[in-house]
Amino acid sequence: PEAITVQELANRMAEKGADLVKALFKLGMMVTVNQTIDQDTAELLVEEFGHNIQRVSASDIDIDTSADVDPEGSLKPRAPVVTIMGHVDHGKTSLLDALRGTDVVRGEAGGITQHIGAYQIKTKGGDLITFLDTPGHEAFTEMRARGAHVTDIVILVVAADDGIMPQTIEAINHTKAAGVPMIVAITKVDKHEANAQRIRERLLEHEVVVEAMSGEVQDVEVSAKTGAGLDELIEKILLQAEVMELQANPDRAAEATVIEAKLDKGKGPLASVLVTRGTLKVGDILVVGTHSGRVRAMLDDKGRQVKAAPPSLPVEVLGLGGVPMAGDTLTVVDSEARAREVAAYRQEKATAKRTAQAPASLENMFSALA
Ligand code: GDP
Ligand code: MG
Secondary structure: OOOEEHHHHHHHHOOOHHHHHHHHHHOOOOOOOOOEEOHHHHHHHHHHOOOOOOOOOHHHHOOOOOOOOOOHHHOEEOOOEEEEEEOOOOOHHHHHHHHHOOOHHHHHHOOOOOOOOEEEEEOOOOOEEEEEOOOOHHHHHHHHHOOOOOOOEEEEEEEOOOOOOHHHHHHHHHHHHHOOOEEEEEEOOOOOOOOHHHHHHHHHOOOOOEHHHOOOEEEEEOOOOOOOOHHHHHHHHHHHHHHHOOEEOOOOOOEEEEEEEEEEOOOEEEEEEEEEEOOEEOOOEEEEOOEEEEEEEEEOOOOOEOOEEOOOOEEEEEEEOOOOOOOOEEEEEOOHHHHHHHHHHHHHHHHHHHHHHOOOOHHHHHHHHO
16 A cells, blocks of 8 residues: 655645645554654544545556657657767767757857757748757667657767777767667867768777768768768758658647756746647646646747747757756646646655655654654
């Protein structure tokens, strides 16, 4: 039987936590709202307050939309989500900046940049591409470990004046393990020491066979410094995306994945999220990780207010009740009561897990009695 905190039980019964504590006191139990009580005690309380007893299982409370597949006809094309990986100093950040610079919208807007963990560009041809801005390999693997599969395509950056380095190999392994297609970007080709062909040959040793070596993996020579090859890289991303037929249903309650989150002194909890399906709108009620909230405002990577965020658009969301974790799923629900219920349930579960892991100590025992 599952234990429940007094507060959570109060939430579910729509009663005040303090009233439950009083009732428990009359039953001879001294507990605070944050303490857990066993199921029998919970049932006693429920009866005391004249509610019907309903043993609910986890699946009745928590949200699980994994079985909820969007019908074929509802699917529309969406922008690919791209992650850049590679060895330190091989030029990941420079390439991300150079690609950001090709955004035709940013050109018009005057180039104001907001770092929200991801950005989207509009190409000269009008296509959209989303780039994850933060990840090193840890972010990529951690997100995947938490069940978040946001990356559609990996760009493996290898500096033409260096070679295959430990983190290059790590990136190759992560990408293969994830089953995500890879495009090799051989960077810094403007340098005198650059030798792109040697990189292609060295990649063979790691079973990355690029097109120029009669393989399947697209490769492109680029320079973040001169801008050479950027258009070609963009073309290759779009080609890869086309093959993958990336689609999502934009006309449903939104789901999104947290890319990064923080507490801002002025604005409160902020989460950068990537919409995976549906359209996230200002005013939407949501659950994200163990928190509930309501979208108060959304900002894009150009610092513009966004009223509605479609699939693959990264936005910073204001209005959360707490700071979620990278990889958490954001789900829009239809009422605040529902949002609170799910968040409380997940908090309870998280606390129970922590408590189970915490070693028994005198201190713990005393605080349990307090
Ligand atoms: P990261 O650690 O992979 O993010 O690498 P950075 O983007 O910080 O780049 C490391 C260094 O390489 C910096 O000094 C960059 O200026 C330089 N760099 C990056 N890309 C290029 C390039 O295409 N050409 C040249 N010449 N230098 C580059
Ligand atoms: Mg960097």
